[in-house]
Amino acid sequence: VTIGRTARSVAAPVTVRELRTVDEFRTASELLAAVWEQDPGSRQVTVSLLRALSMTDNYVAAAYDGEQMVGASVGFRIGDRNGLHSHITGVDRRSQARNIGFTLKSHQRDWAAERGIDVITWTFDPLVRRNAHFGLVKLGARATAFLRNVYGPMDDALNNGDESDRLVLEWSVRPSAGVPEAGLDDDPPPLILVDADGRPAALKWSGGQASVLLPSDIEGLRVQQPTLAKAWRAAVRSVLEPALSSGAEIVAFDREHGYVLRPRGGA
Numbered sequence: 001v002t003i004g005r006t007a008r009s010v011a012a013p014v015t016v017r018e019l020r021t022v023d024e025f026r027t028a029s030e031l032l033a034a035v036w037e038q039d040p041g042s043r044q045v046t047v048s049l050l051r052a053l054s055m056t057d058n059y060v061a062a063a064y065d066g067e068q069m070v071g072a073s074v075g076f077r078i079g080d081r082n083g084l085h086s087h088i089t090g091v092d093r094r095s096q097a098r099n100i101g102f103t104l105k106s107h108q109r110d111w112a113a114e115r116g117i118d119v120i121t122w123t124f125d126p127l128v129r130r131n132a133h134f135g136l137v138k139l140g141a142r143a144t145a146f147l148r149n150v151y152g153p154m155d156d157a158l159n160n161g162d163e164s165d166r167l168v169l170e171w172s173v174r175p176s177a178g179v180p181e182a183g184l185d186d187d188p189p190p191l192i193l194v195d196a197d198g199r200p201a202a203l204k205w206s207g208g209q210a211s212v213l214l215p216s217d218i219e220g221l222r223v224q225q226p227t228l229a230k231a232w233r234a235a236v237r238s239v240l241e242p243a244l245s246s247g248a249e250i251v252a253f254d255r256e257h258g259y260v261l262r263p264r265g266g267a
């Protein structure tokens with residue numbers, strides 16, 4: 001199993017800065033809508049919301065390649081703890097997988113550290129392999145909870161009407177020295193079995209180490225085979241939701257196995 005929390009990355013050659021003007025907010029709003037391929041006029045975040053967050057010292061920033069905005073990230077302070085909730089981060093499709101997301105999140109963490117904030121939280125779709133790798137492995141955040149259909153069904157192109165199950169991540173602002181997880185099995189038993197037609201069937205976690213496989217491209221499946229995509233949603237939900245609320249933690253993630261679970265604090 002490839003162990004999480006050990007990846008090292010270098011910043012992309014982009015500049016990240018906080019946004020201040022209405023023009024910048026508009027560009028960010030349009031960029032984020034385009035990442036989720038939303039209809040013109042429909043927005044993940046509006047210009048006025050970005051302005052309101054920015055003028056109340058929340059996090060509204062973007063990455064620039066020269067003059068071109070190529071990514072944006074928006075977060076707000078958490079009321080009942082010393083944290084920042086990162087609501088949305090997106091990188092222009094043509095610029096993804098070039099470390100720009102990593103560079104944006106690094107800027108976000110520096111921003112939080114300057115304000116004495118301890119933790120950054122965000123949620124991600126547990127079926128999207130790219131985002132699981134990005135959050136758990138590349139950034140070394142920890143999954144703390146499973147939320148069922150937390151925003152209701154979502155109509156943008158990446159979700160295509162599917163229910164919005166999410167994993168909650170917590171990312172420490174002062175990272176500990178990436179200590180590798182010890183004692184993981186090479187081949188933890190799978191809790192999701194895939195039949196000859198590619199349909200997933202889920203088993204219940206009953207303690208010990210186990211893996212939770214993901215499809216290679218859920219976003220493509222939602223468009224091409226929505227029924228199969230929903231079956232994957234149900235299978236991953238039926239494993240992760242009860243497991244995480246009954247003592248399992250996610251200790252690793254890779255393409256071959258998906259998530260690796262084990263009892264919290266032990267082998």
Ligand SMILES: CC(C)(COP(=O)(O)OP(=O)(O)OC[C@H]1O[C@@H](n2cnc3c(N)ncnc32)[C@H](O)[C@@H]1OP(=O)(O)O)[C@@H](O)C(=O)NCCC(=O)NCCS
Pocket residue numbers: 007009035089090091092095096097098099100101102103122123124125129130131133134138216255
């Ligand atoms: C998630 C997102 C913000 C990351 O930004 P980015 O600039 O692509 O991020 P980076 O290049 O720093 O890192 C992406 C990592 O995912 C990996 N990756 C890409 N596609 C993958 C896949 N299908 N499976 C597994 N890993 C994948 C990349 O290889 C890279 O990891 P590596 O550097 O260890 O090789 C961006 O991809 C995005 O905007 N996605 C669509 C919107 C979205 O889902 N946002 C929610 C974020 S939680």
